[in-house]
Amino acid sequence: MITHGDRDPLAFGDDIGPEKIVFLRTPSVGLRAIVVIDNTAAGPAIGGARMAPDVSALECFRLARAMTLKNATCGLRHGGAKSVIFGDPGMPADQKEELIRAFANAIAPLENYIPGPDMGTDETAMGFVHDEIGRAVGLPAEIGGIPLDQIGATGYGVAIAAEVAAPFAGLTLEGARVVLQGFGAVGEHTARFLELKGARLVGVADITGAVTDPEGLDIDALARLKKAGRSVVEYPRGRTIPNDSLVAVPCDIWIPAARPDALRADNVGRLNCRLVVQGANVPVTHDAARVMHERGLISVPDFIANAGGVIAAAVEYDGGVKATAMAAIEEKVGGNTRLTLQHARERKISPLEAAMALATDRLTKIMQLRRWR
Numbered sequence: 001m002i003t004h005g006d007r008d009p010l011a012f013g014d015d016i017g018p019e020k021i022v023f024l025r026t027p028s029v030g031l032r033a034i035v036v037i038d039n040t041a042a043g044p045a046i047g048g049a050r051m052a053p054d055v056s057a058l059e060c061f062r063l064a065r066a067m068t069l070k071n072a073t074c075g076l077r078h079g080g081a082k083s084v085i086f087g088d089p090g091m092p093a094d095q096k097e098e099l100i101r102a103f104a105n106a107i108a109p110l111e112n113y114i115p116g117p118d119m120g121t122d123e124t125a126m127g128f129v130h131d132e133i134g135r136a137v138g139l140p141a142e143i144g145g146i147p148l149d150q151i152g153a154t155g156y157g158v159a160i161a162a163e164v165a166a167p168f169a170g171l172t173l174e175g176a177r178v179v180l181q182g183f184g185a186v187g188e189h190t191a192r193f194l195e196l197k198g199a200r201l202v203g204v205a206d207i208t209g210a211v212t213d214p215e216g217l218d219i220d221a222l223a224r225l226k227k228a229g230r231s232v233v234e235y236p237r238g239r240t241i242p243n244d245s246l247v248a249v250p251c252d253i254w255i256p257a258a259r260p261d262a263l264r265a266d267n268v269g270r271l272n273c274r275l276v277v278q279g280a281n282v283p284v285t286h287d288a289a290r291v292m293h294e295r296g297l298i299s300v301p302d303f304i305a306n307a308g309g310v311i312a313a314a315v316e317y318d319g320g321v322k323a324t325a326m327a328a329i330e331e332k333v334g335g336n337t338r339l340t341l342q343h344a345r346e347r348k349i350s351p352l353e354a355a356m357a358l359a360t361d362r363l364t365k366i367m368q369l370r371r372w373r
């Protein structure tokens with residue numbers, strides 16, 4: 001098992017992958033990027049392209065592995081990969097387009113990698129990649145895509161996971177208080193779908209800070225602020241708090257929907273909730289997962305809860321439509337959440353252990369079908 005302490009990219013390998021770790025540079029446009037193709041036993045690997053100033057090979061590998069587990073658990077005909085592009089996603093649009101187009105050309109030879117949107121990239125960026133190399137998912141609807149961020153594919157799945165997990169934590173969604181770290185593509189849609197199921201958003205953070213209101217936050221007002229390029233801390237009511245205090249806001253369901261390692265050994269003890277549903281990728285360290293289990297807190301692992309985006313991406317790749325994608329998300333995310341939490345309860349193991357067993361069992365079967373296993 002790979003540990004979070006590993007820093008040497010060549011030390012990442014285990015029996016599953018990665019197959020390739022590729023460092024890409026195009027100095028004339030300032031492109032620096034990394035692609036990790038973890039495992040392609042099930043088919044060409046799908047995984048998002050993340051743009052942020054402080055990404056790393058380790059982050060990329062951990063995200064690629066999450067995709068391998070996610071895609072296998074969902075029974076998709078795709079392996080797992082991920083890419084990271086060093087850069088400020090808020091850079092001027094023409095500069096970003098140039099960087100994305102350069103990235104597309106740099107990954108052109110990596111035919112087993114199909115990129116999709118992730119933090120810092122979106123449907124438009126995938127449209128540029130597709131224009132350059134004819135290979136990307138999460139495309140704009142105008143060119144036949146299922147724009148997975150716009151329709152909230154992942155947020156829909158996170159809400160389904162929360163609904164299925166709620167009774168395991170002694171909760172119902174009606175009146176449940178929700179806290180969200182991150183109010184981007186995943187966070188905003190998760191809030192909206194959960195509100196439709198009767199839950200109330202009582203805390204939210206973006207990169208600048210956090211705001212809380214036990215009476216409930218107005219999701220439309222928060223969305224208007226973000227659309228205007230402002231922060232949730234400018235929300236006119238409620239109480240603003242520093243980002244690192246969000247973990248302790250009293251609630252029923254705490255949902256990370258931003259960067260890795262949001263919950264760690266040093267802050268997980270401050271959680272004041274009954275259920276954690278992992279909207280982000282790799283938002284919980286193994287230590288933190290163990291502590292949550294010891295405290296009796298139910299946590300739905302990332303590769304179970306946030307598979308909605310890649311399910312939509314796989315449906316799009318097969319030529320399917322939005323309605324098919326939404327039905328598949330409900331069936332696969334709901335089913336895997338139930339299976340994970342039932343196994344965890346029956347076998348007295350943590351949800352992470354149960355989910356890993358489910359994923360590796362399916363992945364082993366997939367790998368056994370291959371010639372080079």
Ligand SMILES: NC(=O)C1=CN([C@@H]2O[C@H](COP(=O)(O)OP(=O)(O)OC[C@H]3O[C@@H](n4cnc5c(N)ncnc54)[C@H](OP(=O)(O)O)[C@@H]3O)[C@@H](O)[C@H]2O)C=CC1
Nearest residue numbers: 119120154182183184185186206207257258280281306309
């Ligand atoms: N998009 C998808 O379909 C999928 C995404 N995911 C995962 O979900 C997570 C979010 O992705 P997505 O919503 O697409 O990304 P976005 O870039 O759309 O949104 C990210 C949000 O997180 C906020 N944020 C960033 N850093 C911090 C921080 N340190 N503290 C609090 N908030 C922070 C951002 O703030 P600000 O607005 O100020 O920048 C923004 O609101 C990622 O882990 C991604 O890998 C998983 C499955 C699919």
Ligand SMILES: O=C(O)CCC(=O)C(=O)O
Nearest residue numbers: 047048116117309310313
């Ligand atoms: O390919 C995509 O953008 C969606 C899948 C993804 O990257 C993820 O689940 O993290």
